[in-house]
Amino acid sequence: MTVKCIIDEDKLDKLASLAVNTGLSIKTNQDLLITSPVEALPLVRRIALHAYKAGANLVIPIFSDSELTLTRYGYAPNSSFDKAPDWLYKGMAEAFNNNTARLAIVGDDPMLLESQDPDKIGRSNKAVSKASKPARESITSFNINWNIIAWPGRSWAARVFPSLPIDEAQNQLAEAIFLASRVNTSNPGEAWAQHNADLLKRSSWLTQQNFDYLHFTGPGTDLKVGLANNHAWMGGASKCQNGIICNPNIPSEEVFTTPHRLKVDGTVSSTKPLSHQGTLIDEIKVTFKEGKIIEAKAAKGEEVLKKVLDADEGARRLGEVALVPDSSPISQSNILFFNTLFDENAACHIALGQCYSKCFKGGNDLSKKQIQQFGGNSSMIHIDWMIGSKAINIDGLHSADLPTPIFRNGEWAN
Amino acid sequence: MTVKCIIDEDKLDKLASLAVNTGLSIKTNQDLLITSPVEALPLVRRIALHAYKAGANLVIPIFSDSELTLTRYGYAPNSSFDKAPDWLYKGMAEAFNNNTARLAIVGDDPMLLESQDPDKIGRSNKAVSKASKPARESITSFNINWNIIAWPGRSWAARVFPSLPIDEAQNQLAEAIFLASRVNTSNPGEAWAQHNADLLKRSSWLTQQNFDYLHFTGPGTDLKVGLANNHAWMGGASKCQNGIICNPNIPSEEVFTTPHRLKVDGTVSSTKPLSHQGTLIDEIKVTFKEGKIIEAKAAKGEEVLKKVLDADEGARRLGEVALVPDSSPISQSNILFFNTLFDENAACHIALGQCYSKCFKGGNDLSKKQIQQFGGNSSMIHIDWMIGSKAINIDGLHSADLPTPIFRNGEWAN
Numbered sequence A, B: 001m002t003v004k005c006i007i008d009e010d011k012l013d014k015l016a017s018l019a020v021n022t023g024l025s026i027k028t029n030q031d032l033l034i035t036s037p038v039e040a041l042p043l044v045r046r047i048a049l050h051a052y053k054a055g056a057n058l059v060i061p062i063f064s065d066s067e068l069t070l071t072r073y074g075y076a077p078n079s080s081f082d083k084a085p086d087w088l089y090k091g092m093a094e095a096f097n098n099n100t101a102r103l104a105i106v107g108d109d110p111m112l113l114e115s116q117d118p119d120k121i122g123r124s125n126k127a128v129s130k131a132s133k134p135a136r137e138s139i140t141s142f143n144i145n146w147n148i149i150a151w152p153g154r155s156w157a158a159r160v161f162p163s164l165p166i167d168e169a170q171n172q173l174a175e176a177i178f179l180a181s182r183v184n185t186s187n188p189g190e191a192w193a194q195h196n197a198d199l200l201k202r203s204s205w206l207t208q209q210n211f212d213y214l215h216f217t218g219p220g221t222d223l224k225v226g227l228a229n230n231h232a233w234m235g236g237a238s239k240c241q242n243g244i245i246c247n248p249n250i251p252s253e254e255v256f257t258t259p260h261r262l263k264v265d266g267t268v269s270s271t272k273p274l275s276h277q278g279t280l281i282d283e284i285k286v287t288f289k290e291g292k293i294i295e296a297k298a299a300k301g302e303e304v305l306k307k308v309l310d311a312d313e314g315a316r317r318l319g320e321v322a323l324v325p326d327s328s329p330i331s332q333s334n335i336l337f338f339n340t341l342f343d344e345n346a347a348c349h350i351a352l353g354q355c356y357s358k359c360f361k362g363g364n365d366l367s368k369k370q371i372q373q374f375g376g377n378s379s380m381i382h383i384d385w386m387i388g389s390k391a392i393n394i395d396g397l398h399s400a401d402l403p404t405p406i407f408r409n410g411e412w413a414n
Helices: A009-024 A038-053 A066-075 A078-082 A086-097 A118-131 A133-140 A154-160 A166-180 A188-209 A302-309 A368-373 B009-024 B038-053 B066-075 B078-082 B086-097 B118-131 B133-140 B154-160 B166-180 B188-209 B302-309 B340-346 B368-374
Strands: A032-037 A059-064 A101-106 A146-150 A213-218 A221-227 A255-257 A259-269 A274-276 A279-289 A292-300 A318-323 A349-353 A382-386 A393-397 A404-408 B032-037 B059-064 B101-106 B146-150 B213-218 B221-227 B255-257 B259-269 B274-276 B279-289 B292-300 B318-323 B349-353 B382-386 B393-397 B404-408
Touching: A009 A038, A009 A101, A009 A146, A009 A166, A009 A188, A032 A038, A032 A086, A038 A059, A038 A101, A038 B038, A038 B066, A059 A066, A059 A086, A059 B059, A059 B066, A066 B038, A066 B059, A078 A118, A086 A118, A086 A133, A086 B086, A118 A133, A118 A302, A154 A166, A188 A255, A213 A259, A221 A318, A259 A318, A274 A302, A274 A382, A279 A302, A292 A302, A318 A382, B009 B038, B009 B101, B009 B146, B009 B166, B009 B188, B032 B038, B032 B086, B038 B059, B038 B101, B059 B066, B059 B086, B078 B118, B086 B118, B086 B133, B118 B133, B118 B302, B146 B340, B154 B166, B166 B340, B188 B255, B221 B318, B259 B318, B274 B302, B274 B340, B274 B382, B279 B302, B292 B302, B318 B382, B340 B382
Parallel strands: A032 A059, A032 A101, A101 A146, B032 B059, B032 B101, B101 B146
Antiparallel strands: A213 A221, A213 A393, A221 A259, A255 A318, A259 A279, A274 A279, A279 A292, A318 A349, A349 A382, A393 A404, B213 B221, B213 B393, B221 B259, B255 B318, B259 B279, B274 B279, B279 B292, B318 B349, B349 B382, B393 B404
8 A cells, every 4th residue: 555645754864763772762573553643554564664674573553534534423322332442442451461562653633522422422421431441550650661653634734734734734843753752863862861961860850859749739739749659750762571671651851750649639721722632621610629530621621521530439539740841842843733742741731530559669579559559540441631831839748848949930940 | 754656656546545545444543553564654654544534543654674684684693583572463453353454565675574584484473373363363354444455555666577677667566456356447437346346246156155175186286175064155345244345455356265174185286476475485396184284385485384284283274265266367467476465365265273253153252162163263373375277167066066167278167
């Protein structure tokens, strides 16, 4: 099949190589499972090439197609939306248990489902979350090396650059992805090594401080985020339980850790829209009490937000808090990507739902029960949303001490 | 994703509807698993639409890509070729156990692997056969309703019509597929109902005759094919164990039954090339003794043929014998498709390997042991190859009687 590709082939190849060799650090005889929109076939083909060159055993792509998704919403019986292909997710979990690496390519229209019934969307998301729980836990627990990168999908590009002709919009989005992913450099692998060193410096300092609370203040935000006992800050490269060091997100500008699921109090406002599985949720404002969201509003997509919060017991509590300076290249690009992989790297953010067991001292060896005792949250969802901006200050607090400035006006305080 | 489709959209839609409503007869709340080349996306989208309109619950496509396959042969480590994605095939088997219907779309270049290492091809086929055995048995046992149709892939079209420009070749192949699949009629569903009635008349007569042997004679062929005890002839529509009547092959012109795995003797020559998983095997000549192939030659692809025969104990014995008159529309088209779904319907054929449990009286209720006692063969392969032509005569024999003419000069004798 010949696929017309109007995107810079050289940079696309660098992105593929970066995903395989830095993102995944794939090892000889590892299998690789790729999930991808069918539109990203030219990128998948290059990834497979680099993976096999690096010694991968089998590269198995699982493709999705936006039009098939819309056909389902338009014509499938109502009961369909409580179903998910359990056998496929179970199989993926089995693959991960056998040390298969995982690469996810994002690139669909972020507003694909905007005119669909929120009840169907909510039920479908819940069914998928439930079916994919074991596979997702292999990823969130870093049992295996994994990576997410982006393909500049045409419908996505049209959302980001609505005033441009579609070919030009796709090219602009491609260039923005290349820039954010650091493949516009002569040696992307080296650029990532330096970037990882910078993120490690920040995360090590924060882990060492061992703050009890972070205090976020800004317009519409006065939020105390208690941190889990024995929490550790992470960022950039991550050592997986299979011994491989991977860079799970490309791009990535964040350092992040686990909040205490019972110790979050106050009010917080989102600073960017959240694109959640095809629906845009904007101007979120929620109030936490003892870790739990007791009030939630959104100017747009409130119904979907409320369904997300009702997904399970842990969906109203935090599983992640992340710090990103306003000077991050993605923030500076002033592009709103409507995609979490990018937008979360333009601003500080929090995530509802499942925590990363990795974000504890000795995380790899902790049981689920220990993680819960330390305050880690558990849920079948993990949804990031942005609360950072130029107007946000953050202080770190120990119970009895004076605040330590961490961020001032959206930047690292030192 | 916008896909340029130069094929007649109206006929394509009729093919999709035929596959769903006549091929599968999909039922409300059934899931549908589609395996397809990514190139056939326009057809997959139409099938999903018709499936959801017919009440299907989930339509799950698993796409393959020829270029990814070639990349594997070019760059994957040698050990890769002993591996298959076990978890995926296991998942498919589980889906079929839960009454998921199965639609396979064929359309890849039949000579895709012609310049690849036969050893790698053989090992890879063996690994896939082994991994997919439970899923394949659900299909060969008709546990669930299934169907195979064709997409006019561009590389395939170039093989069939090498002298035409590629767009025109693809269109010609599309028209040949539409004609053979009976979608060139005003009501394809009705055309298939009539066709099924014709095939039923032939298969009922043959079942009633209860021949001990078929005797094939022609140039290079003098073969006695013993039929299994309690064998039944099938053709066209087939009642599945889930109660649904499906048309497994579109097109289909054959009536077929189960040979006795220990009672095939003589020599037989192929009359058309066999395209086996990307390799062309041509001018096959084999000798059977007491059911087993004791000598095998091929002018082309002999090495691949020999690997096929060594796949397992049952690979050297017959699992199917099928009768197709030379006047069949596909034979009359004089097109060599290099694809079994079509070419097997232009000529009488036999299949190495696994038998269909369906081809016994009371087949649905028989145990594996009973099928073996009746003479049914068992193998992880099932490979059809063509032995019929205008020059072939076939007689039916009971041990003590005179021969009953079945075919004369490639046509039904009456």
